[in-house]
Amino acid sequence: xxxxxxxxxxxxxxxxxxxxxxxxxxxxxxxxxxxxxxxxxxxxxxxxxxxxxxxxxxxxxxxxxxxxxxxxxxxxxxxxxxxxxxxxxxxxxxxxxxxxxxxxxxxxxxxxxxxxxxxxxxxxxxxxxxxxxxxxxxxxxxxxxxxxxxxxxxxxxxxxxxxxxxxxxxxxxxxxxxxxxxxxxxxxxxxxxxxxxxxxxxxxxxxxxxxxxxxxxxxxxxxxxxxxxxxx
Amino acid sequence: xxxxxxxxxxxxxxxxxxxxxxxxxxxxxxxxxxxxxxxxxxxxxxxxxxxxxxxxxxxxxxxxxxxxxxxxxxxxxxxxxxxxxxxxxxxxxxxxxxxxxxxxxxxxxxxxxxxxxxxxxxx
Numbered sequence: 522x523x524x525x526x527x528x529x530x531x532x533x534x535x536x537x538x539x540x541x542x543x544x545x546x547x548x549x550x551x552x553x554x555x556x557x558x559x560x561x562x563x564x565x566x567x568x569x570x571x572x573x574x575x576x577x578x579x580x581x582x583x584x585x586x587x588x589x590x591x592x593x594x595x596x597x598x599x600x601x602x603x604x605x606x607x608x609x610x611x612x613x614x615x616x617x618x619x620x621x622x623x624x625x626x627x628x629x630x631x632x633x634x635x636x637x638x639x640x641x642x643x644x645x646x647x648x649x650x651x652x653x654x655x656x657x658x659x660x661x662x663x664x665x666x667x668x669x670x671x672x673x674x675x676x677x678x679x680x681x682x683x684x685x686x687x688x689x690x691x692x693x694x695x696x697x698x699x700x701x702x703x704x705x706x707x708x709x710x711x712x713x714x715x716x717x718x719x720x721x722x723x724x725x726x727x728x729x730x731x732x733x734x735x736x737x738x739x740x741x742x743x744x745x746x747x748x749x750x751x752x753x
Numbered sequence: 754x755x756x757x758x759x760x761x762x763x764x765x766x767x768x769x770x771x772x773x774x775x776x777x778x779x780x781x782x783x784x785x786x787x788x789x790x791x792x793x794x795x796x797x798x799x800x801x802x803x804x805x806x807x808x809x810x811x812x813x814x815x816x817x818x819x820x821x822x823x824x825x826x827x828x829x830x831x832x833x834x835x836x837x838x839x840x841x842x843x844x845x846x847x848x849x850x851x852x853x854x855x856x857x858x859x860x861x862x863x864x865x866x867x868x869x870x871x872x873x874x875x876x
Contacts, residue, residue, distance in 0.1 A: 553802075685798070689798065692800070693795060697801070709760065713758060713798055714800050716800055716802050716803070732764065733763040733764055733766075736763040741761055742761055744760065
């Protein structure tokens with residue numbers, strides 16, 4: 522399999538808490554993958570390891586042939602769960618900043634998306650609402666021609682209408698060679714656009730399947746299955 | 754014609770059904786060019802890979818064909834479309850008959866109520 526990401530026996534401990542336990546995953550190119558699990562199941566830990574914000578306690582992770590580091594940052598576009606952009610900058614300045622930073626950044630694409638969302642490039646970030654800031658951040662991430670997009674809760678803080686726009690943006694901007702991994706609790710909203718889902722529970726992968734396989738085998742939506750598997 | 758996808762059945766099979774319906778109803782006319790996979794996927798808000806699979810199946814069935822340089826088209830074979838129409842109608846009627854059976858309607862009951870309602874609708 523031509524995988525963009527593979528990890529073997531990946532574990533991460535925070536003191537005595539195991540956030541990830543022996544995770545083995547192969548993720549192919551050209552897929553949209555949902556990383557799903559309840560709070561504290563290890564989703565963000567996994568995504569942070571992919572971005573070298575955390576280092577694994579044991580095991581290995583390979584992205585596009587490299588361990589997380591300088592080489593993988595060139596091919597991975599990451600949307601963190603919180604906003605890290607400088608508040609005092611104008612949107613256009615941030616775009617220039619990203620252009621300097623990433624060789625694969627496409628400013629035209631960014632300006633095009635901004636104009637369709639009626640966000641003025643000359644606005645300073647601090648004058649924008651929380652939801653609009655999140656949109657700006659997603660636009661920046663999706664304007665890179667990356668091989669792997671890692672989106673940590675991309676639709677968490679925005680209204681349902683903007684949610685649809687964001688999903689459309691993801692569908693429109695990812696290319697057939699690229700893979701998108703996104704984590705979320707809002708499964709019903711996104712399951713139509715997913716190829717595969719990964720269920721994480723207590724730091725372990727409990728299920729990795731295609732959405733249509735789940736629906737035809739169980740007669741349930743991924744959302745319904747999730748509620749069953751993670752029943753409290 | 755909007756895309757109406759239910760959450761408890763595979764998306765792939767639903768896309769096939771809806772595309773068949775769009776073709777049979779003439780929404781996509783005989784011999785006309787279909788939008789690109791990407792545009793169709795976006796219109797239906799589904800994954801392009803899933804849309805691609807559905808289109809490939811319809812191509813295999815002969816309802817669509819690909820011209821390598823210019824895209825994907827609806828068949829020009831009217832018989833083919835007629836056949837699909839009949840198949841779709843049969844599926845709907847099959848479902849209807851099963852429901853009627855559950856309600857306890859027998860053959861005569863069904864024919865009577867159908868005749869009545871058709872007359873009603875004709876007025």
